[in-house]
Amino acid sequence: MRGLGQRLLQMLSVLLLVAAGTFFLLDLMPGNPAIAILGTSATAEGIAKVEAELGLDKPSVERFWTWGTNAIRGDLGVSYRDGENVASAIRQRFPTSFEILILTQLLALSIAVPTALYAASKPGKRRDRLLTTTSFGLIAIPQFVMALTLLIIFAKQLQWFPAADFVPLEEGIIRNLRSLVLPVLSLGLPLSGIYFQVLRNDLIVTMTSDHIMRTRASGFSERVVLLKYALRSSSLTLLAVVGLNTAGLLGGVLIIEQIYSLPGLGRFLFDAATRRDIVKVEGAVLVIAVTYVAVNLIVDILLRVFDPRVRAASLGTSR
Amino acid sequence: MKSLRSFKQRWGMLGLFAIAWLVILGVCALFGNLFTENLDQDLKNRLQAPSFSHPFGTNNLGVDMLGLSIKGARISVLVGLAATAIGFIGGSLVGLTAAYWRGRVDRVILTFLDASAAFPSFVASISVVLFFGKSVRNVILVIGILTIPVIARIVRAASLPLVERDFVLAARMQGSKHLQIILRELVPNVIRPLLGFAMITVGITISVEGGLSFIGAGVPDNIVTWGQLIASGRATVQDSPHLVLIPSSLIFGTILVLNTLSSKWQRGRPFPIVKEPAIESVISESTTGIGPAIMSSDAILTIENLHTYFSTPFGSLRAVDGVSLQLRRGQMIALVGESGSGKTMLARSILGLIPSPPRVAGLPGAVIFKGQDLLSMSTDDLRKVRGRQIAMIFQDPMTSLNPVMRVGRQIADTAVLHLGLSKKEAKKRALELLIEVGVPDAQRRMRAWPHELSGGLRQRIGIAIALAAEPEVLIADEPTSALDVTIQQQLLDLLDRLRHVRGLSVLFITHDMGIVASRADEVAVMYSGRIVEQGTTHEVFTNPRMPYTKALLASIPRIDQVSHKKLAVIGGIPPIAIGPRIGCAFAPRCPDVVDRCRTEIPLLVGDKHKSACLLNVVGVA
Ligand code: SF4
Numbered sequence: 018m019r020g021l022g023q024r025l026l027q028m029l030s031v032l033l034l035v036a037a038g039t040f041f042l043l044d045l046m047p048g049n050p051a052i053a054i055l056g057t058s059a060t061a062e063g064i065a066k067v068e069a070e071l072g073l074d075k076p077s078v079e080r081f082w083t084w085g086t087n088a089i090r091g092d093l094g095v096s097y098r099d100g101e102n103v104a105s106a107i108r109q110r111f112p113t114s115f116e117i118l119i120l121t122q123l124l125a126l127s128i129a130v131p132t133a134l135y136a137a138s139k140p141g142k143r144r145d146r147l148l149t150t151t152s153f154g155l156i157a158i159p160q161f162v163m164a165l166t167l168l169i170i171f172a173k174q175l176q177w178f179p180a181a182d183f184v185p186l187e188e189g190i191i192r193n194l195r196s197l198v199l200p201v202l203s204l205g206l207p208l209s210g211i212y213f214q215v216l217r218n219d220l221i222v223t224m225t226s227d228h229i230m231r232t233r234a235s236g237f238s239e240r241v242v243l244l245k246y247a248l249r250s251s252s253l254t255l256l257a258v259v260g261l262n263t264a265g266l267l268g269g270v271l272i273i274e275q276i277y278s279l280p281g282l283g284r285f286l287f288d289a290a291t292r293r294d295i296v297k298v299e300g301a302v303l304v305i306a307v308t309y310v311a312v313n314l315i316v317d318i319l320l321r322v323f324d325p326r327v328r329a330a331s332l333g334t335s336r
Numbered sequence: 337m338k339s340l341r342s343f344k345q346r347w348g349m350l351g352l353f354a355i356a357w358l359v360i361l362g363v364c365a366l367f368g369n370l371f372t373e374n375l376d377q378d379l380k381n382r383l384q385a386p387s388f389s390h391p392f393g394t395n396n397l398g399v400d401m402l403g404l405s406i407k408g409a410r411i412s413v414l415v416g417l418a419a420t421a422i423g424f425i426g427g428s429l430v431g432l433t434a435a436y437w438r439g440r441v442d443r444v445i446l447t448f449l450d451a452s453a454a455f456p457s458f459v460a461s462i463s464v465v466l467f468f469g470k471s472v473r474n475v476i477l478v479i480g481i482l483t484i485p486v487i488a489r490i491v492r493a494a495s496l497p498l499v500e501r502d503f504v505l506a507a508r509m510q511g512s513k514h515l516q517i518i519l520r521e522l523v524p525n526v527i528r529p530l531l532g533f534a535m536i537t538v539g540i541t542i543s544v545e546g547g548l549s550f551i552g553a554g555v556p557d558n559i560v561t562w563g564q565l566i567a568s569g570r571a572t573v574q575d576s577p578h579l580v581l582i583p584s585s586l587i588f589g590t591i592l593v594l595n596t597l598s599s600k601w602q603r604g605r606p607f608p609i610v611k612e613p614a615i616e617s618v619i620s621e622s623t624t625g626i627g628p629a630i631m632s633s634d635a636i637l638t639i640e641n642l643h644t645y646f647s648t649p650f651g652s653l654r655a656v657d658g659v660s661l662q663l664r665r666g667q668m669i670a671l672v673g674e675s676g677s678g679k680t681m682l683a684r685s686i687l688g689l690i691p692s693p694p695r696v697a698g699l700p701g702a703v704i705f706k707g708q709d710l711l712s713m714s715t716d717d718l719r720k721v722r723g724r725q726i727a728m729i730f731q732d733p734m735t736s737l738n739p740v741m742r743v744g745r746q747i748a749d750t751a752v753l754h755l756g757l758s759k760k761e762a763k764k765r766a767l768e769l770l771i772e773v774g775v776p777d778a779q780r781r782m783r784a785w786p787h788e789l790s791g792g793l794r795q796r797i798g799i800a801i802a803l804a805a806e807p808e809v810l811i812a813d814e815p816t817s818a819l820d821v822t823i824q825q826q827l828l829d830l831l832d833r834l835r836h837v838r839g840l841s842v843l844f845i846t847h848d849m850g851i852v853a854s855r856a857d858e859v860a861v862m863y864s865g866r867i868v869e870q871g872t873t874h875e876v877f878t879n880p881r882m883p884y885t886k887a888l889l890a891s892i893p894r895i896d897q898v899s900h901k902k903l904a905v906i907g908g909i910p911p912i913a914i915g916p917r918i919g920c921a922f923a924p925r926c927p928d929v930v931d932r933c934r935t936e937i938p939l940l941v942g943d944k945h946k947s948a949c950l951l952n953v954v955g956v957a
Contacts, residue, residue, distance in 0.1 A: 027447060035452040154601075157591035159543035161550050161566070162584040169577045227735035234687055234730075235750045235801065236717075238722035249738045261453060271459055272547055286456060287551075290463035298463075302456060309454040323740065 021147030024317055027312045033308040034330040036088075037081065043295045044077045093300035098292060103300040107285065111304065114281040116186065117204070117273075118266045120197060122259060124205035129212035130252075136213075137220035138243055148213065148256070155210030159222060161272045164203035171199060183279050200277045204270060208262065215258050253320055265311050288320075340424035351600050354593040359790060360588065364406045365413040399580055401565075408583065415476055415561070416542040420534055422480025423541075427487025428530075432518055433494040434488070445488070452485040458544075462553040471558045475548060479541050490533060494526040524700065528601075535598040539591035546587050547556075547820075561585050565726075590901035628731045635684070635704075636841050637663040637726070637809055642701035643676070644685045646694045650915045655681035657865035658701075668835060668842040670852035670873070673862035679845045680731075682862070683813045686710065686843075687726060688718050724754040731814040736787040743797045744770075744782030747804050754805035769800040774830060792823035799830065803838075811843045812833075816851070828855060850892040853877060861885045864921035871945035881947040883928045920950065 024161075043139040075083075084094060136145040149164050158321035172180035184192040223229060224247050232246050233239075282301055289297035433928040434445040463477040499522070546563030548554035550570075555561055562583040569579030644656035655678045656946040663669055673679045682692050686703050688710060703710040706725065710718060730736035738746055747769055748762035757765060763782070770778035786794055795815060802810060812831065818825040832855060835842055846852060852859060853873065861884065869882040880886045904957050919934040920926070926933065932950055940948040 027450070031450045035449060038451070038455075055747055083727055116607045126835050137862065142817055153594060153595055155594055157539070159591070160548055161547055162543075163587055165566070165570070165580050165584065170581070170874060173577075207599070223402075226730060227730060228738045230684075230689060231728070231798075231801070232731055232738070233689055234728040236719045236721070236753060236805075237749075238719060246738055246741075250738070253740070265456075265458075267456070271462070272550060283459060286459045286463060291466055305456050306451075306454040334448050 021321065025170075025314070028314055032306055032310055035084065039302045040081050040084065041077065041298055051130060072185070088300075088303060093303070094228065094296045096294050096296050098207050098294045098297075099299075103297050104295065107282070107304050108302055110280055110282050110285045112186065113183070113279060114267050114270075115308075116312065117201060117270065117279070117281065118263065120201045121204040121208060121266055124201055125212050126255075126259070128209035129216055131253075133213050133216035133220060134243060134248065136217050137247075138232060138239065140221045140224075141298070145217075149217070150211070152210040152213040152217075155207050158207055160203060160270070161276065163207060164200070164273050164276045167199050167203055180277075183277065189231070196277075200270075200273050203273055203276075206265065212255060212258065216251060216255045218257035220247055220253045222252050223247045253323060256316055256319060260313045263312040266304070267308055269304050276303065348600070349713035350596055351928065354597045356581060357593045358597075361409055364409040366410075381704050401579065403563060405562070405583060405586060408562045408565055408695035409586075411555060412470060412542050412545060412563070412587075414526050415425045415472065415479065415545045415555075416538040418696040419479035419483060419541040420537045422477070423483025423487050424530070424534055426481070426484035427489075427566070428491050428523075430484065430769060430911070431491025432495060432522060434492045435499050436514065436518055436522070438496075438499070442492075445492075447908075449485050449489055457482050458547070460495055462548065462551055465548060465553045470554065472555050472559065475545060476554055479544050479548075482544070482940075483537060487533075487537070487644065491526060491530065494529055495522050498522055498525050498629045523890060532598040532601045535594045535601065539594040543587055543591060555742070561896065568737065581768050591666050622946075627708055634664045636665050636706065637843070638702075638704040639682075639686065639706065640702040642682065642685060642703065643699035644681050644690060644914045645696040645699060648694075648914065654678075654694055654917070656685055659862070659865075659867055661867065661870075663841050663843055664840055665805035665808075666835070666839050667858065668844055668856045669858045669860060671845045671851055671860050671862055672852065674847050677862045678865040679948050680813055681731060683728065683811050683845055684844070686811060687722050688713075688715075717720075720754075723750055723807065724805045725807050726811065727805070728813040729795070729798050729802050729810065729815045732818050733791055733798050734818065737794060739753065739786055741784060741785075742783050743789070744784075746798050747797070749800055750804040765804070766800070770801055773797075773800045773834075774804070774826075775800075781904055791819050794821065794828065795823075795827055797831070799827075799834070803834070806838075807840070809841045809843070811845070813845045817847065824851065848892075849888045853892075861888065866921070867940055867946075868947065868949070869947040871942075875945045879945070881945070881952045882922075882949040883951075884922050885947075887927075920948075
């Protein structure tokens, strides 16, 4: 699998780029952590002493090296601000974010796949036009609008679901899921619109391809043609899109986390960034990037296993 | 009034609504500040629900929400447009650079783009705004920069295929400057889809601004935007949901409107609507003189006066225009014609593989197979004929096999469907078939993917699939024209052998007169949807009557010729059969054309050897 090796290399350079980019950008920002720790009344000697303790007097490349090698061992350092161990702080937040990521993808897919199949079975007919218009509507709703609307209707007016008390998984799966219904809906519904369009469009193109024509000429029913032959290749396109949505769902759902008071990575990152807690920001960005890379690597491997075309392309050409 | 109607035709109801929305939005953004500069607070009328005097209600300070919404439009739209502009300029530069120089440049840029996707950019932009201070300028810059990688990806993907096209390569050869090539050859070709995407991007950036303001990292508090309105309405959402819902719907509506317009824009300008020609009259004309085909006892497939028209915006396209043909048991008929003559559509019509629409329904014609008309059968019954009794082999073995299925499975599936075999039996049968069609190392090839096989092998697989359910009739649609000459001969030999061993009847479709000479019993020449000459192979080859047939015969490369160049090239292209049929379709290209040819339609006449040419009528009749 030469193609896979190349892909791995590319993924590693992505990681390095994100990590280094964040590190040096933050380094350029004004604001001395030592002053932040000691307060503005600190003496020059005091600052120098703290800087030496933290290793801040060393050149930034050297510090990046130290930080990076520690990170590989799972040590993301200690916050200059509150002395918290960053790795363990992220470990507390990560499961919630990851749970939301998985649930959202599942919801979006379980809405998108059957509806896309239904629409693609009669392209251009009423069902297709209706569903396509609906998907346009779903995509057009900004996350925070969706979240607020759902909150107003289901939490405030109808009071079916809690508005803003998150229950961690350890305290019972039912209550945990109940507290996640609205956030996951807010994220998953717009996403399902996107997945619907990706799958529907791909299915309709596939259904006009030669090999589908051949399948029809062999006497298979439209149902079998769609569900067995067309879906097989179109679902692979969808899979690739699903993988690309990972980073956004993990670290970019700050608004949802705020509205529903969820202790996720987005808020962690936001709090750290607003308080200029450099070590925490670096750690969170790294964890998000690693997850993104890992998920996309899995998607890549799945595509290689199930889609011989990808395998052929990656073996045959330089890319 | 008329212009309004044509406008509506172009954009549809939804499109009209969208345009109206944008016009109002534009007016509000440009001139709204003239009358919303001093919106009064009215503490007695706080948090009022929408009413007659305040259509959108009032906020927590008693300010009219309609006024605020109009005022907010200005900055929201400004941010949307400016940020999109930044994103597009930056993104186009990056994307075009990657696509044009490719290679290492492309790889480096791609890695950066990947990295940006792995980076939680929304949170990052919040911190940047907070760090450099909340201002409209900073918000625009941050959102614009955030948009660059997205646009860059799209520009790159859109221009990559163009870069390898002839006109760009030619410009490069001539030594044009890079910048010139990019500006003159690439940009005009990608601009249209990009403009469509730009509309969507404006919507997205407006919503991102809303998100930033909502989090408290948007524009300064004293500047009104829709996002800001939502954020400040949040505190009182319990009792006055309208404060949140109204600006929310404004953002939602704007995005929806932009997306709708964009999708209409990208679908392109609809065709001008041309009135349908009177099909009836055309048909009655074309049926005269042919008469119902004589049913002979050993006919297995009889095509009678078959019509396949497609409805297009310009009128009906006559792909098959009254074709009659009879295939007898064990016989092989070669249907010859250049591409566009309608021969493939004829083949697909036989098995009802062309859906209507676009196929025009209700036209005359019948396809009689064993006494039953396939065209009037239910789809369920028709499916029992497809593959089971009449099977097809397709032209391009590259695309006609399912790329994500192992070939053994594809053969076995058909056997399972029609013969009711178990999976295991079907597999065994697939293996036997592979051996029969001459696939070497068949056991191993069962598990091969289509892309792992050569073109010739793939077509053998295609033949195996066609044979899987023991059909009696084989329709082969240019099965060998995508392959090189040696492989072609091998496959033709295989088809010959199968035909004799299995007693198959074959309708062999090709554009190449040469390859049918020694194999087909009968030849039918098709031109512009009709059969123009038909007879035994020997008759047609030795005594061609119609000028088109003569030209086809003359274009066969002869073995004794040193060069294999085509000898007589027929100039011109086949006509597009839209509109009423006037005169002989071949007239524009015919070397023997006389005046009558342009007004009179030649009919297919003759007994055993039929032809459709005005010059022959006298001699034959
Ligand atoms: S009818 Fe006239 S134009 Fe047509 S083939 Fe005969 S000579 Fe040529």
